[in-house]
Amino acid sequence: xxxxxxxxxxxxxxxxxxxxxxxxxxxxxxxxxxxxxxxxxxxxxxxxxxxxxxxxxxxxxxxxxxxxxxxxxxxxxxxxxxxxxxxxxxxxxxxxxxxxxxxxxxxxxxxxxxxxxxxxxxxxxxxxxxxxxxxxxxxxxxxxxxxxxxxxxxxxxxxxxxxxxxxxxxxxxxxxxxxxxxxxxxxxxxxxxxxxxxxxxxxxxxxxxxxxxxxxxxxxxxxxxxxxxxxxxxxxxxxxxxxxxxxxxxxxxxxxxxxxxxxxxxxxxxxxxxxxxxxxxxxxxxxxxxxxxxxxxxxxxxxxxxxxxxxxxxxxxxxxxxxxxxx
Amino acid sequence: xxxxxxxxxxxxxxxxxxxxxxxxxxxxxxxxxxxxxxxxxxxxxxxxxxxxxxxxxxxxxxxxxxxxxxxxxxxxxxxxxxxxxxxxxxxxxxxxxxxxxxxxxxxxxxxxxxxxxxxxxxxxxxxxxxxxxxxxxxxxxxxxxxxxxxxxxxxxxxxxxxxxxxxxxxxxxxxxxxxxxxxxxxxxxxxxxxxxxxxxxxxxxxxxxxxxxxxxxxxxxxxxxxxxxxxxxxxxxxxxxxxxxxxxxxxxxxxxxxxxxxxxxxxxxxxxxxxxxxxxxxxxxxxxxxxxxxxxxxxxxxxxxxxxxxxxxxxxxxxxxxxxxxx
Numbered sequence: 131x132x133x134x135x136x137x138x139x140x141x142x143x144x145x146x147x148x149x150x151x152x153x154x155x156x157x158x159x160x161x162x163x164x165x166x167x168x169x170x171x172x173x174x175x176x177x178x179x180x181x182x183x184x185x186x187x188x189x190x191x192x193x194x195x196x197x198x199x200x201x202x203x204x205x206x207x208x209x210x211x212x213x214x215x216x217x218x219x220x221x222x223x224x225x226x227x228x229x230x231x232x233x234x235x236x237x238x239x240x241x242x243x244x245x246x247x248x249x250x251x252x253x254x255x256x257x258x259x260x261x262x263x264x265x266x267x268x269x270x271x272x273x274x275x276x277x278x279x280x281x282x283x284x285x286x287x288x289x290x291x292x293x294x295x296x297x298x299x300x301x302x303x304x305x306x307x308x309x310x311x312x313x314x315x316x317x318x319x320x321x322x323x324x325x326x327x328x329x330x331x332x333x334x335x336x337x338x339x340x341x342x343x344x345x346x347x348x349x350x351x352x353x354x355x356x357x358x359x360x361x362x363x364x365x366x367x368x369x370x371x372x373x374x375x376x377x378x379x380x381x382x383x384x385x386x387x388x389x390x391x392x393x394x395x396x397x398x399x400x401x402x403x404x405x406x407x408x409x410x411x412x413x414x415x416x417x418x419x420x421x422x423x424x425x426x427x428x429x430x431x432x433x434x435x436x437x438x439x440x441x442x443x444x445x446x447x448x449x450x451x452x453x454x455x456x457x
Numbered sequence: 458x459x460x461x462x463x464x465x466x467x468x469x470x471x472x473x474x475x476x477x478x479x480x481x482x483x484x485x486x487x488x489x490x491x492x493x494x495x496x497x498x499x500x501x502x503x504x505x506x507x508x509x510x511x512x513x514x515x516x517x518x519x520x521x522x523x524x525x526x527x528x529x530x531x532x533x534x535x536x537x538x539x540x541x542x543x544x545x546x547x548x549x550x551x552x553x554x555x556x557x558x559x560x561x562x563x564x565x566x567x568x569x570x571x572x573x574x575x576x577x578x579x580x581x582x583x584x585x586x587x588x589x590x591x592x593x594x595x596x597x598x599x600x601x602x603x604x605x606x607x608x609x610x611x612x613x614x615x616x617x618x619x620x621x622x623x624x625x626x627x628x629x630x631x632x633x634x635x636x637x638x639x640x641x642x643x644x645x646x647x648x649x650x651x652x653x654x655x656x657x658x659x660x661x662x663x664x665x666x667x668x669x670x671x672x673x674x675x676x677x678x679x680x681x682x683x684x685x686x687x688x689x690x691x692x693x694x695x696x697x698x699x700x701x702x703x704x705x706x707x708x709x710x711x712x713x714x715x716x717x718x719x720x721x722x723x724x725x726x727x728x729x730x731x732x733x734x735x736x737x738x739x740x741x742x743x744x745x746x747x748x749x750x751x752x753x754x755x756x757x758x759x760x761x762x763x764x765x766x767x768x769x770x771x772x773x774x775x776x777x778x779x780x781x782x783x784x
Contacts, residue, residue, distance in 0.1 A: 144665035148564035149574070151557060155581045158632070165599040166592070232492055235485075239493035243486065252493055254762070255500040261761040262503060263693030265728045266750050269735050270503060273743055312499055319496075345482045345489075366587065373589020376695040376728075380737040406591045406696075413595065413700045429595045433588065440587035444580050 166433055169426035172419070176207035181427065184212035188386035192412060195420040202420040209424055213388040215431070217402035220303070220389065221378065222371040225310035230364055232311060233318035234353070240319070241326040242348045260316035268380035271309045276300040276381060284399050292396060301383035304398040309377060314370050318363040325359030326352050358449040365443040369436045372406070379407035405432055504754070511751020514744040520752070524706045524730070536749050538707045539730040542623075543692055543756070545719070546702070546726055549627025550634050550691040551684055557631070558638035559680055563668055566646040586636035594700035597629035601701075610721055611711040619703075622711070623720045626701040633694055634687025641683025645676035681767045689760035692753070695728040702729065727753040 174181055191209045198206040240252050280300030289298050329352045337347040353360075383401020386408075391397050403411075405428045416422045475483065522535035561578060569575040601609055602620035610622035649672060657667040703709075703723030710718035725733075727749050732738050734746035 141663045141665050144668075145564070145568050145570075148560050148568065151560035152564045152578045153574070154557060155561065155585060155635070156577060159581055159584055161600065162588070162592075162596045166596055169599050232495075235489045235492035236496055239489040243489050244493055248493070251497060255497050257761060258500050258504070258758065259496065261689055261693070261757055263695065263728055263753060263757055265693070265695045265731045265735075266503075266507065266754055268737070269731055269746055269750050270506065272736050273746075274506070315496075343478050343482055345478070345485045349485065369587040369589070373591060375589065375591040376699070376732060380732070380735060384737075406589055409591050409595060410696055410699055413598070416598070426595065426599070429592045433592045433596075436587045436589055436592070437584060440584045441580065443587065444583050 163433065163437075166426055166430050170423060170430040173207055173209070173423040173427035176204045177209060181209060181211055182215065183210045184216075184388065185210035188213050192386070192408075192421070192424065195424060196415045196418050198418055198420045200419065202418070206420045207423065211405075211424075211428070213386045214403060214405050214408055214428070216388045217382070218372060218404040218406070220402070221306050221310055221382070221404055222368055224303075224307045225314055225371050226364060226367050228307065229311045229315045229318060229367060230360075233315045233322060233363065233367075234360070236315070237319050237322035237326060238348050238353065240323050241352070242344060256316045256319050259312065260320070264313065264374060264377040265380075267309050267313055268377035271305050271377065271381035272301070275305045275308065279305055279399070288396055288399070292393075292400075296385065296387055296401060298396070298399045299383070299401075300399075301381055302399045302401045303382075303389050306378055306382045306402070309381060310371055310374060313374065313377065314367040317370055318367050321359055321363040321366065322356060325356035329355045358446055362443050362446040365439050365446055369439040369443070372435055372439070373432060374404075375406035375410045378404050379410050382407060384411065507747070507751050507754050510747040511754070513747070515748040515751055519745075519748055536727065536730050536745070536752075539725045539727045539749065540752070541708060542698075542702070542724040542726040543728070543753075545623055545724075546627055546630060546698070547688050547691045549623060549720070550630030551638075551688050553628060553631035554634040554687055555638055555680065555684055558635045558683070559642050559673075562639050562642035562646060563672070566643055567664060567668055567672070582636050582639050585632055588632075589696075590633060590694055591696040591700070593629050593632050594697040597625055597697070597701050601625040601628075608721075611723075621701055621703040621723055623702065623722065623724060626697055629697050629701055630691045630694065633690050633697070634684070637687040637690060638680065638683035641679045641686070642676055645679030646672060649675055678767050682764045685760050685763045685767065689757050692726075692760065693728060693757050695732055698726045698729040699732065702726065706730075706733075727756070 185208075188210060195202075195206060195209075236252075236256075240249060240256075244252055277300060279302075280298075283304075284298050284300065292298065326348075333355065334347050334351050337351045338344070342350070382403055384403050384407065385401040386403055387401055389397050389400035389402055393400065409425055409428050409432075412421060412425050416425055475486070478486070519535035520540065521537055523537050524539070525534040561582070565575055565578060598620050600606070600620075602618045604618060606620070606625070607618045609624040609628075611619045653671060653675070654667055657671050658664075662670070702725065705723045706725055708719055708722060708724040710722035731746045731750045731753060734742045734749065736743065
């Protein structure tokens with residue numbers, strides 16, 4: 131009897147309580163989707179599919195929304211968000227492609243080639259790079275890299291050639307992508323390194339025994355076996371790059387402009403502004419209903435893409451479970 | 458780790474035959490080294506540059522004086538309020554995140570029934586981890602502007618809830634820390650051998666008693682590791698602060714009560730201080746931004762590498778806890 135009194139909780143109640151606690155996360159996700167979608171509805175209702183199109187100057191459209199008052203007319207919602215969406219896709223794609231090559235080589239280095247003394251340095255370095263707050267990356271970008279690009283890489287002739295369209299000040303695609311690569315590479319390295327370690331040793335040793343060199347054994351056996359993890363790494367890095375707001379708002383030039391690859395080399399210096407950065411910058415003026423609907427519509431796009439990417443990452447990681455890796 | 462390298466004599470032979478490698482392989486080898494060294498150089502560059510600039514502009518009075526709004530940098534004060542804001546927000550966030558994350562992890566590992574709910578919760582956490590912070594921030598704004606949550610922040614005369622305060626920002630910050638604490642706790646629980654549980658059951662303990670008396674004490678180092686990582690994430694996050702904390706320079710409390718008033722009020726953190734003082738923000742005081750960013754970087758590095766100390770202490774007690782140790 132005494133034993134029973136000392137037991138704090140009956141087991142079943144504990145199970146149910148903890149289960150309810152665990153479900154809080156699910157409730158929050160549902161709430162998040164419902165809230166953001168319901169707030170974003172007017173923007174999609176009034177624009178239809180032309181929301182995703184490119185009509186007019188998107189910066190001017192957003193500025194106009196701030197002044198539309200409490201009861202905006204349907205026309206006030208007009209926006210063609212394509213430049214922002216395109217900027218998001220462009221920065222993410224370029225950063226992930228660049229970052230993947232970098233991360234793959236660095237992961238192979240850590241697992242295979244680094245002498246133990248150097249490995250003891252590189253592993254904390256990767257964690258450090260992953261931990262540096264995005265605002266510090268942004269600060270370094272805007273105070274160091276942007277002046278550097280502006281002074282040394284963009285010639286004044288190049289600036290004059292486009293001065294009636296945009297001004298090139300150093301902020302833009304190049305700096306944004308370079309810093310984004312540094313930010314997302316550590317995430318990919320961590321996942322790929324875990325996966326490379328988990329590839330059964332015998333496979334690679336078998337290749338070595340057949341006389342191939344270490345690089346080839348790594349590249350053709352281990353890296354190939356770790357392909358699901360590489361896909362998972364890419365997917366997670368995409369999610370990170372899509373959602374990066376602060377750093378991009380600092381170094382991307384904050385202009386609703388779609389850089390055009392036809393411009394040749396000028397392309398990489400052109401300013402742009404991705405969706406996430408737009409949300410950060412316009413969150414202050416969210417009291418105007420038209421503005422609020424538009425900002426939530428951007429958030430819904432990001433939320434939807436990150437949901438899809440999370441699920442894709444979850445699925446991509448499943449094959450790795452058979453090697454017993456939890457990534 | 459060393460186990461992946463081939464035995465020593467063989468390694469020497471392979472290395473000495475680098476000259477016999479094909480060109481493609483040699484390029485790969487060199488690229489790996491370049492990537493590894495490049496990572497170290499980037500990290501060293503960031504830390505040294507921030508350290509150099511930070512020490513140049515930081516002096517002790519900045520840490521203890523309140524900030525002022527002033528265009529003259531000699532009068533704009535220090536960043537005492539942002540430091541307090543960072544500490545407060547980190548504590549609120551981790552205080553909310555830890556119980557939920559630990560409870561969820563315990564439920565998932567120890568009960569995990571029904572299986573579909575367990576899988577849903579597991580992928581739910583992945584989704585939360587992949588959701589951009591800016592989307593979480595803007596969701597928080599929509600959620601906490603509901604009348605239901607008016608006690609958490611300031612409400613205007615017309616009954617409109619402001620939705621921005623330490624409490625609301627902290628609540629959303631907990632979502633950022635949640636996946637880290639959850640992941641670390643789950644790793645720890647999964648690494649406890651089954652016979653430990655069985656021994657406890659054999660003594661007549663219920664599951665919940667086993668969890669409280671045996672498992673939770675054993676995973677304490679893991680929970681601390683996760684919490685430290687989560688605190689690092691919270692301290693480094695900017696988007697939620699900019700959107701949900703109001704980013705007022707000083708702590709502005711709402712209502713008369715001393716502690717609750719501050720919690721319901723707005724403020725700023727080191728991250729938003731850096732953001733606002735960078736050329737991208739309104740302040741444009743790069744010296745202040747460098748000094749504050751240096752302090753922020755120290756805080757984040759300390760939190761992230763506190764993890765090593767915790768893990769080492771755990772290892773002394775015979776817990777093979779962290780992931781890197783398992784290789």
